[in-house]
Amino acid sequence: MNRQEAEIILQRTFKLNRFYDEQWTTIEKILKGERVLLIEKTGFGKSLCFQFPAILHKGTTVIFSPLIALMRDQVKKLNSLSISAKCVNSEQTPEENSQIINDAKAGKIKILYIAPERQENSEWIEATRQMNLSMVVVDEAHCISVWGHDFRPAFRRIINLVNLLPKGLPVLATTATATKKVEADIAEQMGSNLSIIRGNLMRDNFKLFVIKVNSEDEKLIWLGKNLLQLPGSGILYTGTRVDTEIYSKWFEFLKIPSSGYNAGLDAETRIAIENGLMKNQWKCVISTNALGMGIDKPDIRFIIHTQIPQSPIHYYQEIGRAGRDNQPS
Structure with missing residues (x-):
């Protein structure tokens, strides 16, 4: 699939006119089954880099995200575009989460958001063996690294899953805040053949102010x-x-x-x-x-x-x- 063909699908499904160059570079690599670390500024549109390939793949894309509010927000947007998406998190009942996992195993869900801590859940571990995984995404990937500003041990366990995945199954890690040291740590953990795409992290539309007060x-x-x-x-x-x-x-x-x-x-x-x-x-x-x-x-x-x-x-x-x-x- 070339960019022109992809942008026709983008317009029809996501109601967006075109990709940024770095988005298309990332998506091209994902569609070829590669592993990618994408470091781009907040507001860049990193989520499109996995949502777009997800709708083209036959199986289920699993996104590990630590942010329940973001999961809810993205699921709502995807559903409004008629894309089958759900999230599994601690704010839902065990029955709701079990039903969603069963739907994913049955191939009824295209995009599944899940909290990293869920990997300690035996039901989830068993479900991953029965699911037709098409891609794994690690959102806020700086949490993988002990050098990151928000290290979470549960993210380390995602790497264990990633390293068990068959060759050719795409993996995307995204973050806006990886220093060079964090980048190197993530790259080492995700293994060889990792493509790193680092964009300009400046936000030119921002103005910053300091207001001095005494109390x-x-x-x-x-x-x-x-x-x-x-x-x-x-x-x-x-x-x-x-x-x-x-x-x-x-x-x-x-x-x-x-x-x-x-x-x-x-x-x-x-x-x-x-x-x-x-x-x-x-x-x-x-x-x-x-x-x-x-x-x-x-x-x-x-x-x-x-x-x-x-x-x-x-x-x-x-x-x-x-x-x-x-x-x-």
């Missing part, structure tokens, strides 16, 4: 005066769950439409807040990094940090939620 009270006052003047909707990051409640109550007092979001909320409430953000119901969502990388809303216009993030890489990931439509943010 926590001054932060609240500045936000109260200026938040409604900012264009569009956005995310305000805080350091703790308690802080999300403090800012929520302050904005409620000022009648600024907003909602607090943190990992302590039940799944139903989190989903309602995510949906509200997507529909521009809130001027901002006040969140710990629980919202983090899990939202793909193209027109988020501002990100505010009330405290210094854990690292520069965390900061890059979190501001990367904004301006995914390439408009100024």
Whole structure:
């Protein structure tokens, strides 16, 4: 399949006009059964690099992702395009997860998102042996590396699965935040014959500002005066769950439409807040990094940090939620 033929399918199925050059380079390699590490900026469209090949393959593509909110968001979008996609995660009942796994074994699911920790589940381990796997994807692949900013041991176990896969079954690892050291570590673990595609990680549509204040009270006052003047909707990051409640109550007092979001909320409430953000119901969502990388809303216009993030890489990931439509943010 050449690029012109592929872009006809892209327009028909995904309602997009064309691939970026690096997207097509990645997809070409995947369609040839190669292993690829793709390092591209937030908002680049890395997910299309596995979603497009997935609809061409006969079997099921499994995507390991640590972000439940992102899984939900992408499954919803894929289903709206009439692509059979599901996710298995801890916020669903065991019965729901079992049904989804059975559907995948029966070949009813094209794209299956799953949390890396699921590999410790015996039902899942057995299911992988019975599934017609067409591709394995490791999203947020920096989590594989002990040198990464968010190392997770469960991601190491994905590598065990990858190394058992037959030759010629494509594997794609994606991240926006792999340093050269992390890149080398991932490459070593994923084995030989790995193609590495590294793009430009700069986001030219961003403007960064520092507002100097002398106290926590001054932060609240500045936000109260200026938040409604900012264009569009956005995310305000805080350091703790308690802080999300403090800012929520302050904005409620000022009648600024907003909602607090943190990992302590039940799944139903989190989903309602995510949906509200997507529909521009809130001027901002006040969140710990629980919202983090899990939202793909193209027109988020501002990100505010009330405290210094854990690292520069965390900061890059979190501001990367904004301006995914390439408009100024």
